[in-house]
Amino acid sequence: MTARFIALYETPTDPAAFDRHYHDAHIPLARRLPGLRRYTIGRDLVAVRGGFPYYLVAELEWDSMDELHAAFASPEGRATAADAAHLQELSPVRSMIFAVDESVL
Amino acid sequence: MTARFIALYETPTDPAAFDRHYHDAHIPLARRLPGLRRYTIGRDLVAVRGGFPYYLVAELEWDSMDELHAAFASPEGRATAADAAHLQELSPVRSMIFAVDESVL
Secondary structure, three states: OOOOEEEEEEEOOOOHHHHHHHHHEEEEHHHHOOOOOOOEEEEEEEEOOOOOOOOOEEEEEOOOHHHHHHHHHOOHHHHHHHHHHHHHHOEEEEEEEEEEEOOOO | OOEEEEEEEOOOOOOOHHHHHHHHHHHHHHHOOOOEEEEEEEEEOOOOOOOOOOOEEEEEHHHHHHHHHHHHOOOOHHHHHHHHHHHHOOOOOOEEEEEEEEOOO
């Protein structure tokens, strides 16, 4: 079963500094994660319910939860996590992992 | 460019009532949305950053923003939205739409 990591960033105090760091430092690190199958980003989100949208939504997908955990534990994973700690100083984030249930459609 | 709708549900006061309504009423409505290409659900989420995870993450994908908007405006879309208003009484939700940037990987 596919496994996914999702990171939800609130609007940063300094959007330009966040965008620069995300683009120039974080993407180059995260895209090298072993076994990564899909990496998508959403910007310019429009709220439907709940008031206000997130500033940026990033989703990364692996073929299995074992592969996700292996990627997080790899040298590339540790480097990406260290950079995520810095990103978190630029924008509050809520991130989580889950197994994807695709049986609904 | 692919368009996505994401709904992020907090832990409900009555998880069993929420699960029952989501499964028995909401999924049957949402899966009939015109042009829907992908509908995935994540449960049993594990937090990485930001303290605590959402209870349920639902993602629905269309081939374009025009198709997403057409689906929302359709009779099926209005029925799904009416049911989402009821779901929101069972669990606080934050939902939003966005164009998907897949150029990062």
